[in-house]
Amino acid sequence: MSPKRALALSTTLAALLSPLTAQAEDLSMVLNWVPTADHAPYFYAKQQGWYEAEGIILDIEAGRGSGAAVQRVAAGIAEVGVADLATVLLARGEGANATAVMTVYANTPQGFYWLKSSGIETPEDFSGRSIGNPPADASRIMWPLFAKSVGITPDSVKFVNVSPQAKLTSLKSGAIDVTSDFYNEHDLKVREFGDDLGFVAWRNIGVNPYGNSIIVNETFLAEHTDTVAKFTAISQKAFGACVSDFQPCLEALMSEVSGLDPDNQKDQWNRIKELMRDETTQTVALGAFSAERMAADYSMVETYFDLREPFDIETTYTNEFLDDSIKMTAE
Numbered sequence: 001m002s003p004k005r006a007l008a009l010s011t012t013l014a015a016l017l018s019p020l021t022a023q024a025e026d027l028s029m030v031l032n033w034v035p036t037a038d039h040a041p042y043f044y045a046k047q048q049g050w051y052e053a054e055g056i057i058l059d060i061e062a063g064r065g066s067g068a069a070v071q072r073v074a075a076g077i078a079e080v081g082v083a084d085l086a087t088v089l090l091a092r093g094e095g096a097n098a099t100a101v102m103t104v105y106a107n108t109p110q111g112f113y114w115l116k117s118s119g120i121e122t123p124e125d126f127s128g129r130s131i132g133n134p135p136a137d138a139s140r141i142m143w144p145l146f147a148k149s150v151g152i153t154p155d156s157v158k159f160v161n162v163s164p165q166a167k168l169t170s171l172k173s174g175a176i177d178v179t180s181d182f183y184n185e186h187d188l189k190v191r192e193f194g195d196d197l198g199f200v201a202w203r204n205i206g207v208n209p210y211g212n213s214i215i216v217n218e219t220f221l222a223e224h225t226d227t228v229a230k231f232t233a234i235s236q237k238a239f240g241a242c243v244s245d246f247q248p249c250l251e252a253l254m255s256e257v258s259g260l261d262p263d264n265q266k267d268q269w270n271r272i273k274e275l276m277r278d279e280t281t282q283t284v285a286l287g288a289f290s291a292e293r294m295a296a297d298y299s300m301v302e303t304y305f306d307l308r309e310p311f312d313i314e315t316t317y318t319n320e321f322l323d324d325s326i327k328m329t330a331e
Contacts (some may be wrong), residue, residue, distance in 0.1 A: 023055040025227055030078040031063040032138075032212055033164060036260065037268035038104060038184060039082070040246070040253040041238035047252040050238065054230040065136025067091075070215065074098045079220045080231060084108075084138035085210035086145075089297060092316055093307030098215045100317040101232045102287035104239070105211025106278035106328075107203050109182040110139050112146075113189055114198040118177055123150040123200050132162035132176030139180035142209075145304045149207050168192060183275060187267040209297045210289065211275060213317075232321035236287050240326040243273060243286075273329075281328035288319045 031039055042060055045051055051058045063069045066084040073081040074096035081098075086108075088098055112131075114120045120129065123146075133140055140159060147154040157178075162170050167179045168189065181189075189197055202208065214235060221228050242249035246269050254260055280290040291314070298313040 026057045028059050028078040030061045030069050030072045030081040032066045032069050032082045034062045035257045037265040038272050040249040041242045043256050044249040044252040045234050045238035050234045066138040067136040073215050073217050076217050080216045082212050085213045087138045087141050089301045095309050097218045099218050100213045100215050102214040103210050105275040106281050107275045108208050108211045109275050110202040111183050112180050112200050114178045115196050116198045117196050127152050127156040129177035130158045130160050131178045132160040132170050133180045184268040184271050229321045277328050285322040285324040286326045286328045287322050289317045
């Protein structure tokens, strides 16, 4: 090929590609914690090129708790994020600039774990004990609600700062009496402690607010509605694909995140599917919010916490970007 023809071809290709380049938009996503199975769909969609095909250059950032994730999204440091929805509602009561566009956990994953050999039989025995979890952990933020639900005084326990990685070792050593954790890793704890493991799931005692959800900065949503719509639709599609076959999603996660045990991640995903499943996600759309449940969540937060700025719950979420042909499976 002659130099002149090669130059012409290069110019033509550049002209064809330039609109795509011009439309590409950087999008920063902050997770609630370090990446694990419940984040695999984002890595899978990114690896498959689904975001990029829609002009989205996605950067996924590990998080340090739902509270911290909400702060970063509300401040516009990250355009989108993942956070426990009850924590989002509390932040909205403080004026946080964040809206939910898809729920991942239709059921709260929150639970408390302890060792029966410590003398604790039920949550009523938590009084006078120490609970270990990170400072920005959603369960610590929501603790007053749980305490009142089981009939103990919220300030009757001592909180100890413990990293997610140190929860099990701290519990085993007796450095803490109780730890909070997501239901995702329930199997790991059962294998570690066997019959000595004590556990209560919040949802089993009537405390079942929506859990992890995808949130977006409201200002960004207003100015980049099309981008948010594409991001949400792709993410929902990815979750649907992972529900159908988790292996490719697991491989995508493992290729991007070191130090994960694949068998543990498979166990986590099976638990996550339980958390993703409710009537709305099975009949309306995977990731859809129920207006009735959202109203109940607002009532719960309003009752148990002091909202500095009451708000209209209908302004805090939307289902409009979800594909109603994608629904959560029954198993």
